[in-house]
Amino acid sequence: MTDQPYDEPTPQESLDPENWEEFRAQARRMLDAAIDRMQASRQGRVWTELPGDIKDALKAPLPHEGWGTEDVMERMETLMPYGAGNTNPRFFGWVHGSGTPSNLLADIAASAMNANVGGRDHGAIYVEKQVIRWCRELFEFPETASGIVVSGTSMATIIAMKVARDVRLGFVSRKEGVCGHGLVGYTSTETHSCVARAFDLIGLGTNALRRIPANDRFEIDMDALRAAIAKDREAGLTPFVVIGTAGTVNVGAIDPLEELADLAAEESLWFHIDGAFGSLGVLSERVKDRLTGVKRADSLAFDFHKWLHVNYDAGFALIRDETLHRAAFTDRPDYLKAKERGLAGGNPWPVEYGPELSRGFRALKVWAQFAEFGTERLGRMITRNCYQASYLGEQVEKTPGLELMAPVALNICCFRYAEPGLGDAVLDAMNDEIVIQLQEQGIAAPSTTRLKGRLAIRVNITNHRTARKDLDILLQEVLRISASPEVTAVRDKALAGLNG
Numbered sequence: 001m002t003d004q005p006y007d008e009p010t011p012q013e014s015l016d017p018e019n020w021e022e023f024r025a026q027a028r029r030m031l032d033a034a035i036d037r038m039q040a041s042r043q044g045r046v047w048t049e050l051p052g053d054i055k056d057a058l059k060a061p062l063p064h065e066g067w068g069t070e071d072v073m074e075r076m077e078t079l080m081p082y083g084a085g086n087t088n089p090r091f092f093g094w095v096h097g098s099g100t101p102s103n104l105l106a107d108i109a110a111s112a113m114n115a116n117v118g119g120r121d122h123g124a125i126y127v128e129k130q131v132i133r134w135c136r137e138l139f140e141f142p143e144t145a146s147g148i149v150v151s152g153t154s155m156a157t158i159i160a161m162k163v164a165r166d167v168r169l170g171f172v173s174r175k176e177g178v179c180g181h182g183l184v185g186y187t188s189t190e191t192h193s194c195v196a197r198a199f200d201l202i203g204l205g206t207n208a209l210r211r212i213p214a215n216d217r218f219e220i221d222m223d224a225l226r227a228a229i230a231k232d233r234e235a236g237l238t239p240f241v242v243i244g245t246a247g248t249v250n251v252g253a254i255d256p257l258e259e260l261a262d263l264a265a266e267e268s269l270w271f272h273i274d275g276a277f278g279s280l281g282v283l284s285e286r287v288k289d290r291l292t293g294v295k296r297a298d299s300l301a302f303d304f305h306k307w308l309h310v311n312y313d314a315g316f317a318l319i320r321d322e323t324l325h326r327a328a329f330t331d332r333p334d335y336l337k338a339k340e341r342g343l344a345g346g347n348p349w350p351v352e353y354g355p356e357l358s359r360g361f362r363a364l365k366v367w368a369q370f371a372e373f374g375t376e377r378l379g380r381m382i383t384r385n386c387y388q389a390s391y392l393g394e395q396v397e398k399t400p401g402l403e404l405m406a407p408v409a410l411n412i413c414c415f416r417y418a419e420p421g422l423g424d425a426v427l428d429a430m431n432d433e434i435v436i437q438l439q440e441q442g443i444a445a446p447s448t449t450r451l452k453g454r455l456a457i458r459v460n461i462t463n464h465r466t467a468r469k470d471l472d473i474l475l476q477e478v479l480r481i482s483a484s485p486e487v488t489a490v491r492d493k494a495l496a497g498l499n500g
């Protein structure tokens with residue numbers, strides 16, 4: 001461009017639209033495309049691999065001269081159909097929320113404000129504070145509890161473990177680190193890997209996390225837990241935290257939370273709960289009686305983007321004692337000092353409750369989801385999914401050739417195709433192929449896991465669009481595909497491998 005480098009940019013050089021009316025029309029077109037996309041959630045294939053030409057286009061070098069709005073809009077519109085498929089009612093993989101069209105609106109408003117929610121005194125801060133109060137209320141935590149909206153349960157777990165660590169070490173660990181700490185924590189073998197990652201990231205190392213065996217219902221074995229704590233104390237180590245799960249990732253099991261809370265009190269341990277999706281069961285008539293222990297936790301990590309269907313990403317760290325939470329993170333250099341008045345007011349700032357300084361306005365879409373739908377309706381969605389998982393479990397048990405792999409505890413059903421007379425190694429290979437075929441044919445998207453060493457087709461239902469007919473289709477298709485040439489070829493190859 002040829003304009004003066006130090007003067008106001010020309011309309012062509014500006015990063016604002018040259019023509020606002022034209023931009024308005026383009027934005028409306030994009031909004032329509034986005035709404036079309038969500039309106040079509042129930043139709044078509046679940047997952048489609050990104051076509052080669054789009055993959056290639058995404059290898060283009062860094063643009064020196066911009067491509068312009070039209071070109072970029074077209075590329076985004078072309079991309080939109082190629083999500084993971086989690087807005088579709090037959091997406092059953094891992095634990096994904098299915099999102100809402102309404103959340104598009106919150107994202108637009110948040111983006112327009114372009115708020116940095118690390119601190120200061122402005123509208124977004126008050127929205128997040130209301131979300132914090134609502135979360136306190138939701139889980140019956142005291143007035144003195146604090147919290148922070150984060151990317152997800154993984155980040156929330158890191159925050160909670162850091163607070164627990166620093167509390168036990170009297171906060172000197174913040175300056176001196178944790179060399180020779182001797183701290184050990186306890187959780188079950190069924191716990192999500194984000195807890196071990198948190199131990200790694202806060203310098204304790206993953207060996208400091210003891211993996212206690214689970215019982216037949218995939219819940220932590222309390223006797224084994226007590227024995228492990230006693231053994232570590234005898235060895236001169238310092239037990240500091242016990243982590244229970246409300247809704248395990250493999251089968252949706254709920255650890256005995258009340259018993260864990262009692263044990264933590266007796267042993268003076270921090271009690272943390274990973275409630276990524278399952279803790280939201282407090283909103284469901286069918287589940288809430290099994291979650292009475294949640295309110296006794298010292299900290300709780302959970303997601304809005306799973307069973308509350310907030311569009312990605314949003315999770316939360318809820319800490320029972322605000323002073324301990326703040327003491328683990330506060331650190332305000334001169335350029336971030338608080339003021340009584342003006343824009344630098346609004347204390348305390350979110351930066352004092354987590355590792356991030358600049359943060360986006362995730363809280364708005366969370367706020368909007370609660371505000372628009374209310375907890376009763378969101379809770380009914382959760383209840384519905386639990387009934388659906390039970391229904392699927394019953395159908396599996398009624399169907400010759402299918403085998404239920406774990407009791408249905410919540411919203412997850414694990415089963416496999418089990419042709420009589422075939423060993424586990426062959427069945428593992430066949431079930432793996434069945435799942436890949438379901439995904440690649442665009443029919444459904446379950447995932448797999450291993451239970452007691454055997455591969456299971458894992459159907460997780462955190463999806464407000466799923467209906468019973470989707471589960472019927474899934475089972476019909478599993479049976480059809482199990483007899484297809486692709487799967488019988490896998491069976492024959494596995495059998496030949498065993499005999500060869």
Ligand SMILES: *Cc1c(COP(=O)(O)O)cnc(C)c1O
Pocket residue numbers: 095151152153154155192194245247248249274275276277303315
């Ligand atoms: C999804 C999940 C996590 C991790 O949460 P993210 O939001 O993906 O970081 C942790 N624990 C359980 C039980 C989960 O289901």
